[in-house]
Every structure is written in structure tokens, then in C-alpha cells.
Amino acid sequence: MKRTINIHLGGMPFIIDEEAFDKLSNYIQSLKNRFTNEQERSEIMSDIEYRMAEVFSKRLDKNRQVVDMEDVDFIIFQLGKPEEIVGDVTVTENENQQQSQPASNQSETTASKNSTKKLFRDPESKILGGVIAGFCHYFGIKEALWIRLAFVVLLWFSFGTFLLVYLVFWLVIPEAKTYADKLQMKGEPVNLDTIEKEVKETLSRATDAINKPLRDNDLIAKLGTLILMIAKGFLKFVAIIVFIISLFILFGILVSAAGFSVIGLPKFAVFTQLIFNSHTYYIISAIALFVVIGVPLFFLMYLCATFIASSKVVFHKKISITAASLWVLALAIIFYFSISIANNFKSDESQTEKLSMLQPAGNVLYVNPIDSVQLSERYTEVEAFLGDIMVTENGFLFGRSTVKLAVSEDSLFHLEQTLSASGRNRLDARKQINLIHTRFIQGDSSLELSERVEVFKNAKFRNQDVVYTLYVPQGKSVKINSSFNLDMVNFEKEFDEEDLSSNLISVENGKLTCAKCNDVEEDTDTMEDEEIVQIINKDSVVIKSSDKNEKVNIKIGKKVIKIESNKNDK
Amino acid sequence: MDIENSKAQMRKGVLEFCILSVLSGGEKYPSDIIDELKEAQLLIVEGTLYPLLTRLKNEGLLTYRWVESSSGPPRKYFTLTDSGKNFLSELEKAYNQLSEAVKKILNKTL
Structure with a gap:
């Protein structure tokens, strides 16, 4: 007993058995593939179908009403296998082409003969979506079980992330539906013999399957498609959200960049001059930075858009390559500038100088910052202010000067200043040191020092630092204003910084100490014990x-x- | 050199000429043409004929009409057009010249 299928060929109805139908439809399909000229194909195919109908109707009679394998074999013998026809057809086509195009006629025929492996999902040996089975075919792995086990392990260790990866593959990789797909999946050449082999294999599998109850399979398949639909919908939703977020980020960057270039740039330009050798370099690296951030965002948006539109992630070759090379170029520019900037900080130099100072009238010396009124006089117009860096007409100020205390060897106060800076080399670093500007003003019992590091105009930011070392004699005290960094290296023990700025620091028994300060050290001692x-x-x-x-x-x-x-x- | 390929090339060259010649005898449908060509052992598989007929028709050398058939599907009956007839006579001249030339050469060598 065999199942039959009703078909019509050339406008005539035929009853054909299942096996013969499979072979016939594959034969017709493979013929279609051989006629490359689109315009002529449909006409040729209909002529061939008429011929088939004629042959079949001649072969059938009252006693034999079903087209069987023998008839199909006969018609294939009569009409010829696609390979046999192809040889003739392409020769005529080549002759046509040779009149206009002498070259490039062989490539197409040879290409169509080459069998290339393609990645498909395998619906026949699938557990869930046939993704792993497909990959196993693609990479020529015979036993999918181990890959499946590995996948389960990965699923476990990646906290389910691989499920998402799997779903993406499920969506993106097409299922092998036709016999030609299945052959390509297995990397076998697509011709009539291999298709016939494939058909027979499928049929034998199908008859095996008939013996088993089909319901479970149906249910799993339906559940599978349901999950797939939900997952597809969910992924589309995610894609839309990612798209919108990327759009907002990109838009935000663009708007703030535009706004900044109009409002903030003139002032900011002064800052960039501190680091960049020229303003052009800054503009170039700003654009490069924008490209480095923007291109992946843009590309992500593009991928999301293709996914939303077609349920598939489409990599357009030209766009991908352009985006990638642009990104690499921008990254290289940023890298180059980073290195050239870092180069400016290669060498460190410092220079110590003794400053002659008057001895204070009393026992206490007050160290204060230079009067802010005087400062604003000097820097008549504060051009910009950003964080800790202040740019003025004459130069710029940043950071804090450090006051370092030490015990004087004689009975006098002494003052020393140490200037340090970085540069491309030692010479450059020294040049930068010479551009540091320090001042001090002395009163009866006070010493006013620049509390910020001041650098003349045209100097660049090169890690400049100013350290004042104040030598305090035995029995005398100092009070250091909190505007300065206080270096506690030479102190008897550790003190609280806030305490030190509000109390007197004195030298007793040849040691720097703070009598009224809370003893930080002792507290910690008890804790440790x-x-x-x-x-x-x-x-x-x-x-x-x-x-x-x-x-x-x-x-x-x-x-x-x-x-x-x-x-x-x- | 592949002998089968060479044979196919030779056959190919005269196949169009032969189809036109067969049709010069009057209106015919593909099955008739196939039978005649097979008789002359020019055609090995029928599949080759259909693309050729379509191409010749598209080039305006042939035309066809549908004719009902009692036993099977309707048939396409092909005839030569005027330009087809001219084309055929040109081909005939060329073939005769070629055939003479080949004969001469073969006779000399024999």
C-alpha cells in the first residue's frame, strides 16, 4: 500500500505515488536551477511540464492510473538529467555572450558545479531547534551528543546567557527545508543522484517514524514554534529598546558636543592648550573620541534596525567594513595622541633653592596664603574655571603647594623651595620648572606663600609641583594655614590634619610636635593591643x-x- | 581533449540549423521535432530542445499556436517566420559551403 498525491502538470490532473512525487518534484526543481535565464525559464519549464503530461498520459491507461517511479525514471531518461542538458544549454548561452563579452563565461558554470557547505538548522536530528546539529554538520562533527553536553555545561556556567546565544542562532540560521538545503548542509554536491539518495534516506526515516506515535513530536514542534515566536517577539522588543537607548546616547553626545563647541569651547580651549600642543590636535582627538564611541553605537543601532525590520541580523559588508575601519582609524588617532601626550611626562626634574627670610618678631611664625585680594589684582580677568584648575590672563593655577616642616639646625627659621615638573626630557622638564612662578611676602610674624601652583602663560600642564620646606628652630612654633598641603614626614608622631591647622606646631627636644593636638597614635595603639x-x-x-x-x-x-x-x- | 565534449560541440552547432530545417517542412509540435531529431541521432535528451525552441522563438525565427489534443494536454505547434526562413536559407548556404570544404579536405587526406 502506498499513499498517493494529486498533482497537475500542463493543465492535466495526475495521481502520483509519494515516492515518485518526491523524485519528480526534485527533478523539476533541479531543472529550474539549471536554466539561469530568468525570462526564458518559466516558458521552458511550462513546455517541459506539457511534455511530461503528454508522456504520462500516453503511459497510463484504465488499468494503470497512478504515476509511479518507473514513469518518473522514464521521463528523466527522456528529458535528460540536468547535467546532460546543462552542457548543451550553456554552450549556446556562451556563444551568445561571446559576441558581446568575450571573457568571463566559464566562471558561472564552474561555480555552480562546486559544492559549498552551508550552515543550516537540521530539522531531522534536532532536539530543540537543530542549531547544534546544524553546526555539527557544518564543522563535520559526527557525534552531536558531546557538543550538546558541552552546551548544557556552558549553559550552566554562563547562568543561562548561552540560551540567548542559542536563540539568536535559532533565529538567524535558516532551517534546511528542501533536499537541496539538506545536501548543502552536509556539504554534498547538489545533483540528481545525491538528491535521490537523500530522498530515499528521508523516506526510510519517515517509515520508521510512522511506527512510533506522532503526537508527542507534534506537541514538541508546536511548543518549539511557540517558544520561538515568543523569543522572537522578546528579542525584537529588546532590539527596539537598545535602538532607542543608542539613539538617545548618540543624540545626547551630538547635542552636548554641538552646544559645547558654541558656548564652552572658547573657554575650554584655554584648558586644552595646557595639554595639547595645538588646538587642532585637540579638535582632531575630540572627533576621534566621538567616532570611537559613536561608531559602535551607530552600528548597534543599524543591526537592531535590520533585526526589527526583517527578524534577521543583516551584516551589510560595505557598511561593516567602513564602520570597522573608521573605528580603528579613530582609535589609532587617540592612541597616537595619548602616547604623544604621555611622552611629555616622561622625565621628572626638581630644583631646590634657598630663600632668604627675615626672622619673625615673636616665637610664632604664621604661614598664610598670599592675600586673595592681591591675587585677584594680579589676575585681573579669570578666564575660566574648571575644577581645581584656574586659567587667568597671565597663566594658570592649579593644585596646592605643599609646606614641609623640618627641625632647624641653628636657632633661626630657614625657608627652601623645591620646584618640580615633568617633560619630554630633562631639559624640557627644567624649562617647565622655570615657568613656575612662586612669590612670598613677609610680615612681622607672618610668611605669605602662594598656596597654589602658579605657572606662566604659554606653559603646559606638566605635573608642576611646589614644596616649601620650613626649618623651625628649637623652642619656636609655627601655625600653618589649611590652604596648604602639610607634609608630616618629620613629625614625632601622626596627627590629625585638621588639628594641625588649628593648633601651633612647635619644636621641642629636637622634635616636631603639636602639644594641643589629639593623640591619634595612642588611640590606635590601644585598638591594636x-x-x-x-x-x-x-x-x-x-x-x-x-x-x-x-x-x-x-x-x-x-x-x-x-x-x-x-x-x-x- | 574530451571526445564526448567535441561531439557535443559539433552536434550543438548544427542542432539549431536542423530544428529550423525540420520546421521548414511545415507546422510541427515538439514531440514531432524530437522524433525526427532522434531518428537522425542528433538529439540525445529531449530537455535540450525546449530551451532552444524558446530562444529561437524569442529571436523571432519561430512562432507557435496552441492546438487542442484529444489524448493529452494542448500542444504548441511551431512554424518558421519569414525571418526564420531567411535565416534558414543563409544557414543552408553556409552549411553547404562548409560541408564541401570538409569533404575536400577529407578526400585529400584519404
């Missing part, structure tokens, strides 16, 4: 705590809580 031990036994918990003065043991048993205390009287 304290020791708490917890012992958790089967039926008791013991907590032992000890410090310099006291030892406390607490034991919590099942019935009794014991507290012991020993004072250390040493």
Missing part, C-alpha cells in the same frame, strides 16, 4: 578579651554563664 578571641565548643562558647590593663573571660555553658576579670597591674 586589644584582642578578642571567640571559641565555640560543642557545649559552650568562650569569649576572651584582653588589652593592656584588663583580661576578661566570658564562658557561656549549658547551665552557667561565667565571667572572669583579671587586672594587669604591672
Whole structure:
């Protein structure tokens, strides 16, 4: 018993058995593939179908009403296999082409003969979507089981991220539907013999499957398509959101860049001059930075858009290559500028100079910043202000000067200043040092120093730093204003910075100390000495705590809580 | 040199000429043409004929009309057009010249 299918060829109805139908439809399909000329193809195919109908109707009669394999074999023998026809057809086509185009006629025929492997999802040996089975065909792996196991392990370790990867592959990779697809999936050449082999294999598998109940398969398939639809919808939703977010970021960058170039650029330009050798370099690297950020965003948007439009992620070759090369170029520019800027900081130099100062009238020397009124006089117009850097007409100010205290070897105060800067080389670094500007003004019992690092105009930012070293004699005190960084290297012990700025610092017994400051050191000492031990036994918990003065043991048993205390009287 | 290929090329060259010649005898439908060509052992597979007929028709050398058939599907009956007849006579001249030339050469060598 065989199942039959109703078909019509050339306007005539025929009954054909299933096996013969498969072979015939594949034969027709392979003929279609051989006639490359689109215009002529449909006409040729209909002529061929008429011929088939004629032959079949001649072969059939009252006793034999079903077209079978023998008839199909006969018609294929009569009309010829596609390969046999192709040889003749392409020769005539080539002759036609040769009149206009002498070259480039062989390529097409040879290309069509070459079999190339293509990535398809395999619906026959699938568990879920046939993605892994497809990949196994593609990479020539015979046993898909191990790959599946590896996938499950990966799924576990990646917290399910690979499920998303799988879904994306499910969406993007087409299913092998026709026999030609299946052959391409397996990397076999597509011709009539291989198709016939494939058809027979499929049929034998199908008859095997008939013996099993089909319902479960149906249900799984339906569930599969349902999940696929949901996943597709979800991914589209995600794609839309990603698209919108990217759009907003891109738009935001563009708007702020445009706004900045109109409003902020003239002022900001002064800052860029501190780092970049020229303003053009800054503009170039700003654009490069925009490209480095913008191109991936733009590309992401583009991919999302193609996915939203066609349910497939389409990589347009030209766009991808352009975007990638633009991105690499921009990255290279940024890299180049980063290196050339970093080069400016290669060498460090410092220069120490003794400053002659008057001895204060009293025992206490007050170190204060140079009067802010005078500062604003000097810097008549503050051009820009950004963070800690201040740009003025005459130069720029940044950071804090450091005051370092030390014990004087004689009975006098001494002042030293150390200027340091970086540069391309030692010479350049020294040049930068010479552009640092320091001032100090002395009063009866006060010393006014520039509390910020000041650099003349035309200097670049090169890590400039100013350290004032003040030598304090025995028995004298200083009070350092909080505007300065205070270096506590030479202090007797650690003090709190806030305490130091509000109290006198004096030299006693050849050591820098702060009598009224809280003793930070001692607090930490007691903390370090304290020791708490917890012992958790089967039926008791013991907590032992000890410090310099006291030892406390607490034991919590099942019935009794014991507290012991020993004072250390040493 | 592939002998089959050479044969096919030779056959190919005269196949169009032969189809036109067959049709010069009057209106015919593909099956008739196939039979005649097969008889002359010019055609090995029928599939080759259909693309040729379509091409000749598209070039205006042939024309056809549908004719009902009692036993099967309707048939396309092909005839030569005027330009087809001219084309055929040109081909005939060329073929005769060629055939003479080939004969001469063959006779000399034999």
C-alpha cells in the first residue's frame, strides 16, 4: 500500500505515488536551477511540464492510473538529467555572450558545479531547534551528543546567557527545508543522484517514524514554534529598546558636543592648550573620541534596525567594513595622541633653592596664603574655571603647594623651595620648572606663600609641583594655614590634619610636635593591643578579651554563664 | 581533449540549423521535432530542445499556436517566420559551403 498525491502538470490532473512525487518534484526543481535565464525559464519549464503530461498520459491507461517511479525514471531518461542538458544549454548561452563579452563565461558554470557547505538548522536530528546539529554538520562533527553536553555545561556556567546565544542562532540560521538545503548542509554536491539518495534516506526515516506515535513530536514542534515566536517577539522588543537607548546616547553626545563647541569651547580651549600642543590636535582627538564611541553605537543601532525590520541580523559588508575601519582609524588617532601626550611626562626634574627670610618678631611664625585680594589684582580677568584648575590672563593655577616642616639646625627659621615638573626630557622638564612662578611676602610674624601652583602663560600642564620646606628652630612654633598641603614626614608622631591647622606646631627636644593636638597614635595603639578571641565548643562558647590593663573571660555553658576579670597591674 | 565534449560541440552547432530545417517542412509540435531529431541521432535528451525552441522563438525565427489534443494536454505547434526562413536559407548556404570544404579536405587526406 502506498499513499498517493494529486498533482497537475500542463493543465492535466495526475495521481502520483509519494515516492515518485518526491523524485519528480526534485527533478523539476533541479531543472529550474539549471536554466539561469530568468525570462526564458518559466516558458521552458511550462513546455517541459506539457511534455511530461503528454508522456504520462500516453503511459497510463484504465488499468494503470497512478504515476509511479518507473514513469518518473522514464521521463528523466527522456528529458535528460540536468547535467546532460546543462552542457548543451550553456554552450549556446556562451556563444551568445561571446559576441558581446568575450571573457568571463566559464566562471558561472564552474561555480555552480562546486559544492559549498552551508550552515543550516537540521530539522531531522534536532532536539530543540537543530542549531547544534546544524553546526555539527557544518564543522563535520559526527557525534552531536558531546557538543550538546558541552552546551548544557556552558549553559550552566554562563547562568543561562548561552540560551540567548542559542536563540539568536535559532533565529538567524535558516532551517534546511528542501533536499537541496539538506545536501548543502552536509556539504554534498547538489545533483540528481545525491538528491535521490537523500530522498530515499528521508523516506526510510519517515517509515520508521510512522511506527512510533506522532503526537508527542507534534506537541514538541508546536511548543518549539511557540517558544520561538515568543523569543522572537522578546528579542525584537529588546532590539527596539537598545535602538532607542543608542539613539538617545548618540543624540545626547551630538547635542552636548554641538552646544559645547558654541558656548564652552572658547573657554575650554584655554584648558586644552595646557595639554595639547595645538588646538587642532585637540579638535582632531575630540572627533576621534566621538567616532570611537559613536561608531559602535551607530552600528548597534543599524543591526537592531535590520533585526526589527526583517527578524534577521543583516551584516551589510560595505557598511561593516567602513564602520570597522573608521573605528580603528579613530582609535589609532587617540592612541597616537595619548602616547604623544604621555611622552611629555616622561622625565621628572626638581630644583631646590634657598630663600632668604627675615626672622619673625615673636616665637610664632604664621604661614598664610598670599592675600586673595592681591591675587585677584594680579589676575585681573579669570578666564575660566574648571575644577581645581584656574586659567587667568597671565597663566594658570592649579593644585596646592605643599609646606614641609623640618627641625632647624641653628636657632633661626630657614625657608627652601623645591620646584618640580615633568617633560619630554630633562631639559624640557627644567624649562617647565622655570615657568613656575612662586612669590612670598613677609610680615612681622607672618610668611605669605602662594598656596597654589602658579605657572606662566604659554606653559603646559606638566605635573608642576611646589614644596616649601620650613626649618623651625628649637623652642619656636609655627601655625600653618589649611590652604596648604602639610607634609608630616618629620613629625614625632601622626596627627590629625585638621588639628594641625588649628593648633601651633612647635619644636621641642629636637622634635616636631603639636602639644594641643589629639593623640591619634595612642588611640590606635590601644585598638591594636586589644584582642578578642571567640571559641565555640560543642557545649559552650568562650569569649576572651584582653588589652593592656584588663583580661576578661566570658564562658557561656549549658547551665552557667561565667565571667572572669583579671587586672594587669604591672 | 574530451571526445564526448567535441561531439557535443559539433552536434550543438548544427542542432539549431536542423530544428529550423525540420520546421521548414511545415507546422510541427515538439514531440514531432524530437522524433525526427532522434531518428537522425542528433538529439540525445529531449530537455535540450525546449530551451532552444524558446530562444529561437524569442529571436523571432519561430512562432507557435496552441492546438487542442484529444489524448493529452494542448500542444504548441511551431512554424518558421519569414525571418526564420531567411535565416534558414543563409544557414543552408553556409552549411553547404562548409560541408564541401570538409569533404575536400577529407578526400585529400584519404
